[in-house]
Amino acid sequence: MKVDLSVRGMRDYFPEIYHRLSHIFRAWRETALTYGFEEFDGPVIETLELYKIKSGEEIVNQLYNFTDKGGRELALRPELTPTVARMISKIQNQVSKPIKWFSIPRCMRYEKPQKGRLREFFQFNVDIIGEGEGIADVEVMSVAIDSLRNLGLTERDFVVRINNRNFVSEYFNGLGFDKHKTGPLYKIIDNARKVSREVTSAALDELELSSGQRDAVRDYLSLNNSEDLKKLDSAIEGKESLLNVFSLMEAAGLKNYCEFDPTIVRGLDYYTGIVFELYDRSEKMRAICGGGRYNDLLREFSGVDVPACGFGMGDVVLGEILSAKGLIPAYKKCVDYFIVRVTDNEIDIMLKIAQSLRKRGMKVEFTYRWMPVKKQMAKASRVQAKKALILGVDEIAGGMVVEKDLAAGKEVKIPLNSLLE
């Protein structure tokens, strides 16, 4: 066995795999553009400092960092948001808001690879910067939904689970939760859907809540849809904004994709309003996409208050879902013409024909080394050529070429001139 020099968690995009990837990229890009988002990108390498601002010192364990030859502490980007924030801070005074940007960056994270999670991945990033909550949140979620619809997924395949960070914190506010208990509590809530009731219950026991608090958590977790929300005490902050989102989603015709879900909290501290995650309905996989509103994050980078919301959607989980559902179109080379030369004397005329057809946008191939016609024909069908052009000595002499339709197996003689010019 040869030594395998590939790097752990890194991916080799062989043509068939790359085809799948570009299929996804095309849908992402097309969709974002229809919403008027502009494409941008940042550097693959940023300072380590940039990531510490948002995520603290612990983040260093989870990213590819290194010291460059100039002694600078740098890292390969694990996500795009800090880059966005950094770039926005440079220009936010000069451009009109809202800023609507999207990107498909290649990102790296130093983690143990597992299902749906690799060290190298692409992430569709969509952000609206400089616009407060409301329709902007809905637009961002709509881009996420439509990009999946663009790939052939329907409301039967996936769902957007929505919550509001303010709603969660207000709900438990006033019930006397210790500050140090809210973090663990959110974690339990976040997990509640993924684990059994017993596990959740046991985890809550460890928090040693009062019976009133315990009931509040139970009631909270029993909220299943926006109807349950409506029945709630109207004083709870965040509730109206959630209901507003659902009504806007209905107006956009996307209501069937959306669900209120009390367990969507998202681990990140920087979310300040709407938070959402997209899941495969089978729930067998991790989230396809996650995002929300982060009104305070930009201040950490720029010192200026700029509200923002957005999401990130990775290619790995999505790719697996699409493959499982047979939604990746078959990979074909789709060569239009394969030119076959009977002897090696027809090289000049072959190249002439090839260039002329290529100028017309046709995909043209031929073998680089001469081989028996039989072999050349075999190559032609292997690349799934539509037609073979057979350059025979006699036909060329008479100004003609044999054109064979490879699917039908029929051939006709056509004038050489029709291929040239």
Next chain:
RNA sequence: GUGAGCGUAGUUCAACCGGUAGAGCGCAAGGUUGUGGACCUUGUUGUUGCGGGUUCAAGUCCCGUCGCUCACCCCA
């Protein structure tokens, strides 16, 4: 970081209780001189991840190591 499973031809995998490695696919050649896909024939490749141990004998058992996969942690 923790735990489990797995590492055999280019690839997907096989080899009963330890007895010195096999198949499909692929690839190559041929099946009459200028016509493909299908089919048929023939051929092709291995330090069984690496190192050590037990044994008359190790792909198979044991230890270590590296790698892969999955789960936990975490998930920007």
